[in-house]
Amino acid sequence: MGKVGIIGVGQSAFVRGYPGSIRELAFEGFKEAMQDAGTTTKDIGASVICSAPEYDKQRSPAGVFAEYLGLTPQPTFYVESLCSSSSMGLRLAYSLIKSGLHDTVAVIGFQKMSEISSAESQERMGRGADIQWESPFGTMMPAYYAMYARAHMEKYGTTPDDLALVRVKAATYGQINEKAVYRKPVTFDMFSDPESPMSGPVASPLRVGDCCANADGSSCVIVANEEKAKAFAEKPVWILGLGAASTSVNLAGRDLFTGLSVAQQAAEQAYKMAGVGPKDIDVAEVHDCFTIAEIMAYENLGFAQPGEGKELIKSKETYKEGSIPVNVDGGLLSKGHPIGATGGSQIRTIVLQLRGEAGDMQVKDPEIGLVHNIGGVGLYGNVTILGR
Amino acid sequence: MGKKKEQDTRFSKFGTVSFTSITKVNDFVEYLEQGKVMGTRCKNCGLAFFPPRADCHQCLGSNMEWFEVTGAGRLVTYSKLEYAPVGFGEDLPYAIALLDYGDYKVFGRIAGDVPESEIRVGMEMKTVVNRLPNGQLNYVFQKA
Numbered sequence: 001m002g003k004v005g006i007i008g009v010g011q012s013a014f015v016r017g018y019p020g021s022i023r024e025l026a027f028e029g030f031k032e033a034m035q036d037a038g039t040t041t042k043d044i045g046a047s048v049i050c051s052a053p054e055y056d057k058q059r060s061p062a063g064v065f066a067e068y069l070g071l072t073p074q075p076t077f078y079v080e081s082l083c084s085s086s087s088m089g090l091r092l093a094y095s096l097i098k099s100g101l102h103d104t105v106a107v108i109g110f111q112k113m114s115e116i117s118s119a120e121s122q123e124r125m126g127r128g129a130d131i132q133w134e135s136p137f138g139t140m141m142p143a144y145y146a147m148y149a150r151a152h153m154e155k156y157g158t159t160p161d162d163l164a165l166v167r168v169k170a171a172t173y174g175q176i177n178e179k180a181v182y183r184k185p186v187t188f189d190m191f192s193d194p195e196s197p198m199s200g201p202v203a204s205p206l207r208v209g210d211c212c213a214n215a216d217g218s219s220c221v222i223v224a225n226e227e228k229a230k231a232f233a234e235k236p237v238w239i240l241g242l243g244a245a246s247t248s249v250n251l252a253g254r255d256l257f258t259g260l261s262v263a264q265q266a267a268e269q270a271y272k273m274a275g276v277g278p279k280d281i282d283v284a285e286v287h288d289c290f291t292i293a294e295i296m297a298y299e300n301l302g303f304a305q306p307g308e309g310k311e312l313i314k315s316k317e318t319y320k321e322g323s324i325p326v327n328v329d330g331g332l333l334s335k336g337h338p339i340g341a342t343g344g345s346q347i348r349t350i351v352l353q354l355r356g357e358a359g360d361m362q363v364k365d366p367e368i369g370l371v372h373n374i375g376g377v378g379l380y381g382n383v384t385i386l387g388r
Numbered sequence: 389m390g391k392k393k394e395q396d397t398r399f400s401k402f403g404t405v406s407f408t409s410i411t412k413v414n415d416f417v418e419y420l421e422q423g424k425v426m427g428t429r430c431k432n433c434g435l436a437f438f439p440p441r442a443d444c445h446q447c448l449g450s451n452m453e454w455f456e457v458t459g460a461g462r463l464v465t466y467s468k469l470e471y472a473p474v475g476f477g478e479d480l481p482y483a484i485a486l487l488d489y490g491d492y493k494v495f496g497r498i499a500g501d502v503p504e505s506e507i508r509v510g511m512e513m514k515t516v517v518n519r520l521p522n523g524q525l526n527y528v529f530q531k532a
């Protein structure tokens with residue numbers, strides 16, 4: 001069986017209040033990826049549209065997008081796994097190509113979150129948890145991740161200051177990423193300054209600065225079989241490993257609260273499939289929807305032992321010049337988190353890094369990269385390993 | 389046209405805002421009215437479930453019996469919210485939490501009269517029925 005490659009990547013700028021409709025938003029990421037790949041719409045055998053539902057009035061966006069993007073009459077699919085939708089879309093594209101059904105597949109992620117208020121958005125996201133047994137207590141994403149943060153702090157002595165360092169790193173790179181929604185600097189001192197919005201409480205022990213911003217955005221990844229990838233791309237990036245897992249939606253059904261079991265399981269699968277280990281990863285994108293999520297990702301991916309994630313950020317080993325650069329595009333914290341578009345944006349960053357085209361964010365000569373993309377509160381986990 | 393069938397929507401009374409009105413475990417709300425927080429246990433294989441379920445994924449049976457959540461559980465983790473989703477603003481501030489009872493865990497809220505300074509991960513707490521100001525029912529955790 002041949003390899004599966006990524007031949008084109010694109011994303012819109014991630015913004016607040018995108019001045020257009022969802023099909024127009026999707027066009028932006030799609031156009032960039034198609035121009036990057038040098039493909040025409042006739043070259044694309046199928047499309048996979050990825051988002052978290054309930055933000056849009058449009059039901060079944062796949063057909064609408066396929067028409068707007070010129071991808072009819074080819075088949076189109078809608079895939080959702082909350083915040084990891086477009087990584088799951090990539091998994092579907094991989095299997096469509098491996099099966100021989102299609103040569104080339106476009107994975108298009110999008111989300112327009114600004115159609116509804118922030119409180120409504122929290123309510124929607126909260127309903128990505130267990131609506132029968134948990135949502136009636138008034139749950140929301142920051143509070144769930146805060147429960148993980150509390151458990152991590154209790155067991156391992158991780159502190160709110162350690163979490164603040166993750167945000168400072170994100171902002172370091174968000175400032176130089178022209179696609180990021182949050183481009184202002186963030187300093188460590190802001191977290192102890194009552195005048196700074198960063199220090200405001202959200203859900204203890206998490207503060208405003210620990211949380212990523214909602215954003216509108218789209219992403220696109222063009223995937224092809226080995227033959228087409230070599231024909232279209234000068235520097236194809238190969239999918240070396242894929243992992244995916246799920247767990248109990250209700251926290252009552254889980255056993256681990258200092259990490260995400262889905263990330264551990266997805267990582268194990270992806271490493272095994274790729275035949276590599278954590279030490280082989282040269283650059284990574286992890287799902288830092290909250291600062292604690294990045295610390296847990298270090299540990300769940302094997303970059304650090306359980307409980308020692310905080311040491312990686314304290315020693316700056318996850319900065320661009322460090323031993324394992326993580327989220328050197330600003331991450332979700334600075335780039336913004338348009339749910340369905342996020343995985344595709346992470347994949348784009350790693351593809352650009354492996355091609356040596358990441359500009360000011362470029363890590364020195366990476367050969368293998370990793371994408372860690374989580375849906376809901378560790379409900380779904382996807383880990384993807386890419387190589388040159 | 390036949391007579392319109394009565395719908396059993398008791399579950400809509402669960403929580404500040406319920407997003408579910410009909411479930412096969414509607415009796416959960418009946419028990420809350422009686423001051424009891426109940427889970428279900430599979431009569432075939434003995435697996436205990438909280439939250440209660442109508443169906444057992446272990447043996448695929450649907451023959452359940454109710455058991456009461458009694459005694460103390462250990463506080464696994466919690467978070468106090470300063471913002472709330474739409475519909476829950478009146479309840480602020482409140483803390484969501486998880487208790488470990490060994491055979492099962494219970495997700496819920498810490499009682500509003502427990503000061504945050506007295507909350508410790510690992511402390512023993514009990515689960516008690518709580519009537520909300522809007523007349524709805526839920527359960528909360530109190531110091532054991």
Ligand SMILES: [Zn+2]
Pocket residue numbers: 430431432433434435444445446447448449
């Ligand atoms: Zn059973």
